[in-house]
Amino acid sequence: MYKNSMKVEFPNNSDNERFARTVAAAFILELDPTIDQLSEVKTAVSEAVTNAIIHAYEQDEGIVTMEGNICGDVVEFTISDSGVGIPDISRAREPLFTGKPEKEERSGMGFTIMETFMDTLDVQSEVGKGTRIMMSKKLK
Amino acid sequence: MELFLSGKHHTIIVKIYGELDHHAAIGVRESVDRELGRTGARNVAFDLSKVTFMDSSGIGVIMGRYKITKALGGRVIVYGASGDVKRIIEMSGIDSIAVVADSEEAGMREVEANV
Numbered sequence: 001m002y003k004n005s006m007k008v009e010f011p012n013n014s015d016n017e018r019f020a021r022t023v024a025a026a027f028i029l030e031l032d033p034t035i036d037q038l039s040e041v042k043t044a045v046s047e048a049v050t051n052a053i054i055h056a057y058e059q060d061e062g063i064v065t066m067e068g069n070i071c072g073d074v075v076e077f078t079i080s081d082s083g084v085g086i087p088d089i090s091r092a093r094e095p096l097f098t099g100k101p102e103k104e105e106r107s108g109m110g111f112t113i114m115e116t117f118m119d120t121l122d123v124q125s126e127v128g129k130g131t132r133i134m135m136s137k138k139l140k
Numbered sequence: 141m142e143l144f145l146s147g148k149h150h151t152i153i154v155k156i157y158g159e160l161d162h163h164a165a166i167g168v169r170e171s172v173d174r175e176l177g178r179t180g181a182r183n184v185a186f187d188l189s190k191v192t193f194m195d196s197s198g199i200g201v202i203m204g205r206y207k208i209t210k211a212l213g214g215r216v217i218v219y220g221a222s223g224d225v226k227r228i229i230e231m232s233g234i235d236s237i238a239v240v241a242d243s244e245e246a247g248m249r250e251v252e253a254n255v
Contacts, residue, residue, distance in 0.1 A: 014161075017162055039193075043228070050196075105200040105203065105204035
């Protein structure tokens with residue numbers, strides 16, 4: 001059974017959103033994904049990384065970590081930060097909810113897109129400690 | 141990004157090339173808002189036919205321009221999306237606040253019909 005893993009860490013600059021989703025796409029190429037699957041994974045990873053970049057550290061600098069694991073034909077990504085955390089996860093996951101309604105013009109669709117484009121999504125967060133988003137998708 | 145004014149319809153046409161994520165969205169909204177203030181246009185039309193990647197940040201840009209054009213008595217038109225970009229637009233329900241069309245002509249027809 002094919003297995004692989006990877007881990008990248010990068011500062012919370014918005015230009016690293018493209019970097020992260022490009023790495024994620026390259027990581028799953030070995031599984032020979034369809035164009036649609038590739039696009040779905042890139043979009044879901046982009047949402048998770050963007051959330052971390054916008055929300056986790058507010059105006060401060062911080063590190064966002066992306067880990068990838070492939071086990072057979074299932075890929076799992078974990079995007080984590082050591083930032084402010086999410087006080088109410090179920091509310092944050094509601095469609096159209098956004099913690100930054102004015103300045104950042106967020107649509108509140110990030111979690112909905114992650115849920116739709118991946119098979120599983122799990123969000124763990126502790127206020128003052130950080131947030132960890134785990135998502136997986138079967139690629140066959 | 142290519143941004144030009146179509147005087148006929150008091151519309152700014154925004155043709156976006158490449159990827160529209162949170163990073164790119166910052167530049168797009170600044171340019172569009174500056175052009176709205178400078179030209180006195182009231183409609184904004186987003187041509188997404190050359191967008192190769194878009195996440196929910198693109199929806200945020202459209203929603204933000206909707207608020208501004210609404211205050212000016214105008215509309216937002218979105219056209220040319222395909223593939224996953226189109227899927228995200230459909231998921232967002234943005235067609236309840238913006239004119240979503242296949243082509244610029246179709247979008248403009250709808251705007252004119254509702255003036």
